Amino acid sequence: xxxxxxxxxxxxxxxxxxxxxxxxxxxxxxxxxxxxxxxxxxxxxxxxxxxxxxxxxxxxxxxxxxxxxxxxxxxxxxxx
Amino acid sequence: xxxxxxxxxxxxxxxxxxxxxxxxxxxxxxxxxxxxxxxxxxxxxxxxxxxxxxxxxxxxxxxxxxxxxxxxxxxxxxxxxxxxxxxxxxxxxxxxxxxxxxxxxxxxxxxxxxxxxxxxxxxxxxxxxxxxxxxxxxxxxxxxxxxxxxxxxxxxxxxxxxxxxxxxxxxxxxxxxxxxxxxxxxxxxxxxxxxxxxxxxxxxxxxxxxxxxxxxxxxxxxxxx
Numbered sequence: 001x002x003x004x005x006x007x008x009x010x011x012x013x014x015x016x017x018x019x020x021x022x023x024x025x026x027x028x029x030x031x032x033x034x035x036x037x038x039x040x041x042x043x044x045x046x047x048x049x050x051x052x053x054x055x056x057x058x059x060x061x062x063x064x065x066x067x068x069x070x071x072x073x074x075x076x077x078x079x080x
Numbered sequence: 081x082x083x084x085x086x087x088x089x090x091x092x093x094x095x096x097x098x099x100x101x102x103x104x105x106x107x108x109x110x111x112x113x114x115x116x117x118x119x120x121x122x123x124x125x126x127x128x129x130x131x132x133x134x135x136x137x138x139x140x141x142x143x144x145x146x147x148x149x150x151x152x153x154x155x156x157x158x159x160x161x162x163x164x165x166x167x168x169x170x171x172x173x174x175x176x177x178x179x180x181x182x183x184x185x186x187x188x189x190x191x192x193x194x195x196x197x198x199x200x201x202x203x204x205x206x207x208x209x210x211x212x213x214x215x216x217x218x219x220x221x222x223x224x225x226x227x228x229x230x231x232x233x234x235x236x237x238x239x240x241x242x243x244x245x246x247x248x249x250x251x252x253x254x255x256x257x258x259x260x261x262x263x264x265x266x267x268x269x270x271x272x273x274x275x276x277x278x279x280x281x282x283x284x285x286x287x288x289x290x291x292x293x294x295x296x297x298x299x300x301x302x303x304x305x
Contacts, residue, residue, distance in 0.1 A: 013186075013231060014186075014189065014229075014231075014256070016186075016187050016188065016189050016190070016191050016229070016256070017187055017191070020191050040140075061148075062140070062144065062148060063140070065141055065144070065177065065184055067176075067182075067183060067184040067231070067232065068184045068186065068231055
């Protein structure tokens, strides 16, 4: 079973990387970009039947730092 | 009795030798060198140091992989028993990731790696690590980091400030740290994490000895305790 974990900074946490990328986009002439925030994508292949609780635990114990980050779990269908 | 300290080395630690030299110079006893894969620490330890560097290449988040390594379970248990633990730079990141200290250390606000002397204000000179300083004393200690931007929510910041757990503060902004916090103590006062490198300011050849006072404070406090 393929699972994608989308890790993003919590709202209100300053993102220096996102700000630098935002400036770079503006420098390239891309207008109308209001905000850029950088996150992380973790793709995992886990045993079929791995419970949601178990995946949630992986996120809380390692994949995301709950002080500064949120995460979203996406299960990817096999034929996708 | 000889001072019994341990310096933990993770893959990618690079200030472990400097830390060991500082501890040996000030205490007169060479610290035990402990590898991250070791599961156990000796029961009888006076002091544990987590050095700077780039453990596990800063993969995932700085300090995150090291904080889950086998030896850290023993370090957390020792800290909970009251053994003093000092984490410098990457060691500070490992301490926040392990939950021994609050907050998180994020990418520097200015994006750049910062490597220079910084002036610090000693905010709490009552702790084990800082008793040799005066409260409000200005000291100079170098920093060298990319991820030193201390973040915690306002409630946490108010709490640690109110409890006197801010040990050191930058006198000018260095990396975007909330309230210019450079070093934080745990609630019991036996764990200190700081981004500046006291082990790089222990002899005149380093350009200053302000970091030596921190080691002297801790060692004197423990030997006379």
